[in-house]
């Protein structure tokens with residue numbers, strides 16, 4: 001059987017990026033997905049917003065829901081301060097395997113813990129398994145109808161603290177209407193929408209940044 005889209009993306013990284021250079025991995029994926037084959041990475045336009053929010057928050061422990069091929073994992077991990085950690089959750093073994101190789105190619109494997117399994121099962125185990133007290137930053141980019149239940153689960157598991165920043169991809173396209181209602185109407189969040197474009201297209205999409213108020 002033929003290769004998969006994630007496998008072709010990995011090949012493009014191995015061919016065009018420089019080992020140990022995260023920016024070259026990001027550029028290789030963006031070039032491939034813009035000119036050869038679209039894929040659902042957060043991409044370069046929204047990626048710049050992700051970068052600026054990350055630099056502002058400077059998290060010591062970050063969580064990503066929905067690794068896919070590891071593009072945003074590399075974007076986040078490359079900006080972490082020494083000693084900071086990113087935990088990324090992915091339940092598709094084939095995607096996880098490609099992501100591991102892309103993260104390693106970027107030389108970021110020491111900053112990233114990729115955990116295979118569904119977020120709903122793994123979030124309650126974060127404290128006991130990984131010694132996590134709180135997350136300072138959460139990037140939501142998995143199934144859009146899971147943003148609300150997983151946010152509530154993070155609250156209930158005591159994994160958010162005053163000031164924790166949630167950043168959600170795709171709140172316009174494909175859309176996460178229930179999530180926008182939840183964070184924008186809740187007194188426990190201060191929310192702001194960052195307008196941008198759907199990755200590699202001119203279609204509108206954006207990121208919602210929500211600060212947990214405790």
Ligand SMILES: CCNc1ncnc2c1ncn2[C@@H]1O[C@H](/C=C/CNC(=O)c2cc(-c3ccc(F)cc3)cc(O)c2O)[C@@H](O)[C@H]1O
Pocket residue numbers: 040041042065066067068069089090091092095117118119120141142143144146169170173174198199
């Ligand atoms: C069951 C919920 N828990 C989960 N736990 C762990 N991993 C999960 C989970 N859900 C999904 N995943 C993984 O996250 C990824 C899923 C992401 C879903 N994203 C999208 O559907 C998406 C879709 C688009 C899009 C936009 C326009 C289109 F025309 C077509 C597609 C753009 C995006 O940026 C997207 O993020 C996969 O790797 C999947 O295996």
Ligand SMILES: [Mg+2]
Pocket residue numbers: 040041042141169170
């Ligand atoms: Mg997305």
